[in-house]
Amino acid sequence: MPAKSEPRSFTGVVMVAILLCFLVTIDSKADATTAIPTGYGVGSGFCTSVGGSNLGASFDNVYPCGPRPGSSFPDSGDLFQPSGGFQCTEFANRFLFDVWHRQPIFGASLTGSSYVDTAHSVYPAIAKFSNGTVGQPYLPGDIVSFTDKAAGHVAVVMSSTYAQGDGGNYQIAILDENGLASGSTTAKVTNWLMATPSGINETPYDFLALASIPPRIPTATSAANHVLRVSANGAAYFVDSKGVPHGILDALTYECDIVKYPLWNGVTQAQVNSLGNGKPSATRCAQPKNAANHILVVSATNTSYWAGSNGVPHWIPSAKIFDCLVNKGYSVIRRLSQSQINSLGKGRPWATCGTPTTATTSPQPPTVFANGDSFNETCVVAWPTAPVITQDSIVMTMTCSNVPEGEYLFTQVHYGDPNLDITPDTGDVQVIGKVVGTVTSEFGFKELVVAASDIKL
Secondary structure (H helix, E strand, C coil): CCHHHCCCCCCCCECCCCCCCCCCCCCCCCCCCCCCCCCCCCCCCHHHHCCCEECCCCECCECCEECCCCCCCCCCCECCECCCCCCHHHHHHHHHHHCCCCCCCCCCCCCCCCHHHHHHHHCCCCCEEECCCCCCCCCCCCEEEEECCCCCEEEECCEECCCCCCCCCEEEEEECCCCCCCCEEEEEEECCEECCCCCCCCEEEEEECCCCCCCCCCCHHHHCCEEEEECCCCCEEEECCCCCEEECCCHHHHHHHHHHCCEEEEECHHHHHCCCCCCCCCCCCCCHHHHCCEEEEECCCCCEEEECCCCCEEECCCHHHHHHHHHCCCEEEEEECHHHHHHHCCECCCCCCCCCCCCCCCCCCCCCCCCCCEEEEEEEECCCCCCEECCCCEEEEEEECCCCCCCCCEEEEEECCCCCCCCCCCCCEEEEEEEEEEEECCCCCEEEEEEEEEEEC
C-alpha cells in the first residue's frame, strides 16, 4: 500500500476512490458477531464468489461489486452486509476490514451518510474532518460520507491530483458501489471543498482521515502513542508516550489498542527495532465483541475456550470438542493469557459442539479448600493437557465442579492406579479423596492438589 504510506501533506499525484450509495435506505441486519476470516473480501474473484461481479477498478485489491441492490443480487449478501445486496456500506466495511485491519461496523440504522460518524464513534482514534476543512486534503484510503434527502452515501478516496501548495484546488476520481453503472466518475475540490461528483446527486459531508499517518520514517517522537504494524510479517507494537515499542502478543490486544490509538501501517521491522526491542510486551486486553465466535487458546497452559456471540468464554473440556468447533468454522485466536479469558467470564457452562445456553445448576462453590478436607466432585481432564503416568500412579490436570475458578486455575488429581482408562472421550468422572495442598506454577497460576482414593468413570 505505498500510496497510503504518505503523510497528509505531500507533493505529487496520488490515486483516490469513492463508493456511492444514494437514494437507498440501508437496512443492515448484519450479524456483528460473525467471525470474518483474514483476507475475506479481497481479490478480483470475490464479487463473483458471493453472486455478483466486480466493476473493474480496485484499490489495494478490494473491488466494488455489482449489480445494484434490487436487481439480480441475492438478498443473502456476504459477511460485510448479510442482507440488502451490494450497498455502499458493504464496500466501506470491506475496505475498513481488508485495507485498514479494523472490524466492520453494523446496525439497523447504519446509512451511507452516517457511516463516518458511526465509525468515528467506534474508533475515536481515527481523525474525522468536515468537507472543506482547510489543510485537510482527500488522500488514498480516506472514507467519505455524503448526504442527500434519503440515506446518503459513503466513499473511499482513491485517486487525486492534489499537490502541496495548490491551495486545496485539485481533482479526484471515484469508484462506486450501488452508484453509476460505469463504476466511476470525477469530482472537483476547490478551496479544500469537494463538490458533488459528476453524475450523482450527493453532497460530500465529512470524512475519516485514515490516510493521515505520521511521516514515513517513525521516530520516538512521531511514533509515540501509535500502534505500529509491520507489513512484511504482521507483527504489531504499541509505542508508549516515550517512543518505546511494546510487542502486541495477541489479536485481542491488537483490536483493543487500535481503537484507542492511531494505526501506523506499513512500517518495517528494522524501523521498529531502531526504537527498541519490543519488551516488555504491551498490556493485555480483551473485548467481548472481538472474542465473540472464536476459539481462544491460553499459551501458557494450552487451555482452550469457545467464546459465544456475547463474547463470554466456555471452557473446552476435550480435544474432540475442540476439533468439532474448528470443523464448524470457528477461527482460533492463540497466544492469549489466562487473565484475558478471566476478564471475559468464568468459562461456565462448559463448551459443547453446540451453543451453550444455560448454566449448570451445581451449588455455589466454597471460597477455599483446606488441607485434609474431603473431596467429592465431578471433574474432567483439561485436555489437551495429557495425564502424567508413572509406574504406580497417574496425575491429571482437571477442572472440577465447585472448585472456585477465581482461586484455582486447575485441580491436580493424584490417583494410585496408572492403568486408569481415561481418554478425551471419557468426559466427566467422579473424583473422591482428600485435599492435600496447593501448588503455584512458574506463571503464577494456583492449582488445588487432591489425593484421590477412588475415581468413578
